[in-house]
Amino acid sequence: MSRKLLTLLMVLAVLSTLMVASVGAQDEAGGGGTLVGAFDVGPGGAPQVIPYFDTAGRDWLSKIWSPLISWDETMSGLVPEIAVEWTSNDDATVWTFELREGVLWHDGEALTADDVVFSLNLALDPEAVTSFPTLSQLQREAVLSVTALDELTVEIELDAPRPRLPFFMIFLWILPEHELADINPAEYQNLDWFFTNPIGTGPFMHDEFEDDQFWALVPNPDYFRGAPKLDRLVNRYFADETAAVLALEAGEIDFTYASGDVALGLADEFDLYDGPSGVTNYFIFNLRNPALADVRVRQAMLYAIDREAISETILEGTAEVVPCISPFPAMWPEEYNDYAYDPDMARELLAEAGWDSSQTVEVMTYYDSQFHLDAMAAQQAFLADVGVNIVPVSQDVPTYNSYFYTGEGWDISYRGIGVNVGNFPFTFYVSGGWDTVDGLPLAGEEFPELVELLEAAQAEADPDAYLGLLQDICAFQNEIALEGYMWTAVRFGVGSPDLRDFHWFPAAGGGPYLSNAHLWYVEE
Amino acid sequence: MVKYLIRRLLYSIPVVIAITIIIFALIEIAPGDVADYFVSGEVEMSPEAMQAIRDRYGLDQPAPVRYFNWVGAVIQGDLGYRYTDGRPVAEAIQRRLRATITLISAALVIGVVVGVPLGVFIGLRQYSAWDISLTGFSFLGISMPAFVTGILALYLFSIQLGWFPSGGMRPIGRGEVGLWTSVHHLILPSLVLSLNYVATYMRYMRFSMLEVVHSDYVRTARGKGLADGRVTWRHTVPNAILPVITIIGVSIPNLVVGAVFTETIFSWPGMGTLYLEAVRGRDVPLLMGMNLVIAVAVLGANLLTDIVYAVVDPRIRYD
Numbered sequence: 046m047s048r049k050l051l052t053l054l055m056v057l058a059v060l061s062t063l064m065v066a067s068v069g070a071q072d073e074a075g076g077g078g079t080l081v082g083a084f085d086v087g088p089g090g091a092p093q094v095i096p097y098f099d100t101a102g103r104d105w106l107s108k109i110w111s112p113l114i115s116w117d118e119t120m121s122g123l124v125p126e127i128a129v130e131w132t133s134n135d136d137a138t139v140w141t142f143e144l145r146e147g148v149l150w151h152d153g154e155a156l157t158a159d160d161v162v163f164s165l166n167l168a169l170d171p172e173a174v175t176s177f178p179t180l181s182q183l184q185r186e187a188v189l190s191v192t193a194l195d196e197l198t199v200e201i202e203l204d205a206p207r208p209r210l211p212f213f214m215i216f217l218w219i220l221p222e223h224e225l226a227d228i229n230p231a232e233y234q235n236l237d238w239f240f241t242n243p244i245g246t247g248p249f250m251h252d253e254f255e256d257d258q259f260w261a262l263v264p265n266p267d268y269f270r271g272a273p274k275l276d277r278l279v280n281r282y283f284a285d286e287t288a289a290v291l292a293l294e295a296g297e298i299d300f301t302y303a304s305g306d307v308a309l310g311l312a313d314e315f316d317l318y319d320g321p322s323g324v325t326n327y328f329i330f331n332l333r334n335p336a337l338a339d340v341r342v343r344q345a346m347l348y349a350i351d352r353e354a355i356s357e358t359i360l361e362g363t364a365e366v367v368p369c370i371s372p373f374p375a376m377w378p379e380e381y382n383d384y385a386y387d388p389d390m391a392r393e394l395l396a397e398a399g400w401d402s403s404q405t406v407e408v409m410t411y412y413d414s415q416f417h418l419d420a421m422a423a424q425q426a427f428l429a430d431v432g433v434n435i436v437p438v439s440q441d442v443p444t445y446n447s448y449f450y451t452g453e454g455w456d457i458s459y460r461g462i463g464v465n466v467g468n469f470p471f472t473f474y475v476s477g478g479w480d481t482v483d484g485l486p487l488a489g490e491e492f493p494e495l496v497e498l499l500e501a502a503q504a505e506a507d508p509d510a511y512l513g514l515l516q517d518i519c520a521f522q523n524e525i526a527l528e529g530y531m532w533t534a535v536r537f538g539v540g541s542p543d544l545r546d547f548h549w550f551p552a553a554g555g556g557p558y559l560s561n562a563h564l565w566y567v568e569e
Numbered sequence: 570m571v572k573y574l575i576r577r578l579l580y581s582i583p584v585v586i587a588i589t590i591i592i593f594a595l596i597e598i599a600p601g602d603v604a605d606y607f608v609s610g611e612v613e614m615s616p617e618a619m620q621a622i623r624d625r626y627g628l629d630q631p632a633p634v635r636y637f638n639w640v641g642a643v644i645q646g647d648l649g650y651r652y653t654d655g656r657p658v659a660e661a662i663q664r665r666l667r668a669t670i671t672l673i674s675a676a677l678v679i680g681v682v683v684g685v686p687l688g689v690f691i692g693l694r695q696y697s698a699w700d701i702s703l704t705g706f707s708f709l710g711i712s713m714p715a716f717v718t719g720i721l722a723l724y725l726f727s728i729q730l731g732w733f734p735s736g737g738m739r740p741i742g743r744g745e746v747g748l749w750t751s752v753h754h755l756i757l758p759s760l761v762l763s764l765n766y767v768a769t770y771m772r773y774m775r776f777s778m779l780e781v782v783h784s785d786y787v788r789t790a791r792g793k794g795l796a797d798g799r800v801t802w803r804h805t806v807p808n809a810i811l812p813v814i815t816i817i818g819v820s821i822p823n824l825v826v827g828a829v830f831t832e833t834i835f836s837w838p839g840m841g842t843l844y845l846e847a848v849r850g851r852d853v854p855l856l857m858g859m860n861l862v863i864a865v866a867v868l869g870a871n872l873l874t875d876i877v878y879a880v881v882d883p884r885i886r887y888d
Contacts, residue, residue, distance in 0.1 A: 443601025
């Protein structure tokens with residue numbers, strides 16, 4: 046072969062290799078684009094909230110600020126965020142958190158333990174009246190001290206054993222002490238800073254905020270998990286879900302939450318992101334009503350309602366029937382009564398209990414979505430078939446809560462409650478938990494055996510033993526039909542097919558959970 | 570006229586005070602408060618936290634104390650801060666008012682510019698094909714709920730045809746928003762909202778024209794040999810429009826009240842949705858501030874209507 050030909054072949058080979066390599070590199074790189082989403086539409090959203098006033102909306106907040114610890118992608122466990130390691134002493138009264146090295150604030154300052162100490166003290170400050178202790182069930186008085194042991198170590202001393210303190214730290218947003226140290230805690234909620242010049246450690250930084258319209262962010266190149274691929278991330282605000290879905294269909298946004306029936310109808314054109322809501326929908330019976338205090342009546346109601354049929358048809362297979370307050374099978378006992386649809390059994394139990402079928406019982410709810418209204422209509426029909434006449438009464442949240450938490454003015458309430466392994470609604474079941482008219486638990490009766498289990502679970506440090514106690518609690522609730530457990534629903538997000546590496550989970554209150562937003566991008 | 574204006578302004582003061590008292594009393598009677606609003610139905614909160622919220626906003630104080638505290642602050646020009654998000658009430662109202670005035674003004678102008686001439690047109694052609702078809706349209710416009718027309722319009726013109734954005738407001742000058750972008754976002758919601766105004770003004774103008782067109786002075790004008798156009802525009806319309814001015818005047822308070830359904834469908838951040846947020850959140854400072862603004866606006870609009878009436882009809886004199 047001539048030298049010239051050989052040289053030509055070698056050049057061609059090199060060029061081909063370079064070409065393939067560059068194409069491959071482009072495919073692997075992938076990135077860019079502006080992602081516009083309606084991140085605060087749906088039950089997990091709350092537009093324009095700020096850290097520590099976030100009973101919801103935490104998904105968006107986690108794009109700017111980082112919590113100490115976070116849920117993982119599916120809320121199955123905890124993952125490090127600002128804290129990378131956490132340990133406690135033997136009785137879980139002193140917790141030590143090791144912080145991540147090299148975390149920078151959006152203004153380039155280094156995050157230190159002083160920021161964590163500042164943030165927790167602010168969150169607990171009664172003048173600031175934040176929601177943090179509320180969400181975490183961690184009372185202000187429970188925290189005796191918060192100390193920075195060194196630049197990257199924080200110690201928290203508690204008044205009593207708290208084996209699951211890390212679950213509470215999910216709600217601890219880390220704020221910059223160097224920016225906020227001089228604020229008056231009483232004016233915390235009124236700070237304009239959050240919307241004009243917020244500084245966080247999240248994957249995105251503030252760019253532009255338009256009241257009632259949108260909040261636009263740009264990538265944080267120093268994000269501790271890696272620089273985001275997106276050029277811009279925008280959260281658009283909508284008054285309701287319908288407007289957001291229409292905007293999605295018009296191509297103006299790339300993502301929104303959508304109710305089950307709506308989301309399933311969009312499955313052909315868009316990508317669906319779904320997951321368990323972590324919320325159990327159920328009837329809570331006011332046992333102050335003697336008829337409802339009879340276990341036979343409560344069991345009859347469960348037998349009377351074909352929950353499987355409602356889940357499959359009205360809820361289009363997007364719900365799973367549950368045996369107790371917990372929506373997660375890991376927290377259920379091995380054996381339990383599934384109260385399979387049996388109207389004859391229901392009539393028999395009601396007859397034994399002497400149920401007066403001429404009476405009408407109001408079922409109070411705050412749900413106003415078609416999803417729940419349809420489900421309640423079905424419940425009403427099933428119960429009427431066995432002689433239980435219910436009248437659903439839908440109210441707005443403040444009206445509902447003003448009655449519900451006093452224990453009077455209602456007989457049955459159809460509601461939901463978010464439950465996970467670290468957040469069990471203990472206060473619902475114990476006396477003194479709420480300022481009810483008679484000092485009894487919300488449902489109007491205290492069960493010593495249940496209280497014993499609850500107290501044991503709260504104090505249990507061993508995870509397996511703790512889970513065993515939660516299963517025992519579930520078994521107790523199921524056996525006596527303490528409440529009318531219906532289902533846990535799947536919730537949906539709907540996104541443009543151009544989204545890449547996008548992750549969304551229907552976390553209660555928006556999480557926060559590990560969304561890996563730094564990996565998202567939009568295919569052009 | 571000046572004495573009349575001063576008298577009306579003085580009468581307005583006790584009316585506004587009475588309105589604020591009534592509104593405050595209604596808020597007090599309504600079940601639930603802002604602490605109840607913060608308790609999400611699906612997230613557990615503690616009773617201590619709810620009490621802390623109530624203490625923070627002074628909800629444990631007697632109602633008269635809270636009312637007079639609010640009055641004292643208002644006299645000093647301070648409408649306070651929203652309970653639900655801590656932002657200044659005045660700032661929220663100002664922002665939403667701008668948006669609402671923009672939207673409602675556009676709808677009103679369309680309503681007057683289209684509805685009144687159409688009413689004149691069909692008033693002169695009673696029982697014609699135009700009269701029948703436009704009267705049918707007006708029934709549709711008046712009876713069709715705004716959320717139905719809004720969703721239909723969005724589906725057709727935004728999703729199917731792609732002619733208009735699906736919602737949102739783009740104020741001129743914010744960022745790189747130019748005049749066309751701003752107007753483009755305004756067109757569809759204002760057209761939807763104007764349907765009711767066009768239909769209403771058209772019907773009232775038609776009725777009024779039918780009354781006036783058969784009156785003696787119009788017959789005299791024709792008898793004198795005046796051209797039809799002159800009879801219509803110099804004699805008929807100026808008299809027929811008087812009742813319509815009253816109807817238009819009644820619509821002016823909408824400039825501040827907003828249109829909650831249209832705002833919701835088109836994500837237009839106006840006073841209607843703000844009021845809904847305030848009620849849902851039991852946001853007392855915001856509710857009181859908004860009602861104060863609305864009361865002043867309604868009284869002002871009524872006064873303006875009376876003045877315009879006097880200008881248009883030289884027979885009317887106030888003393």
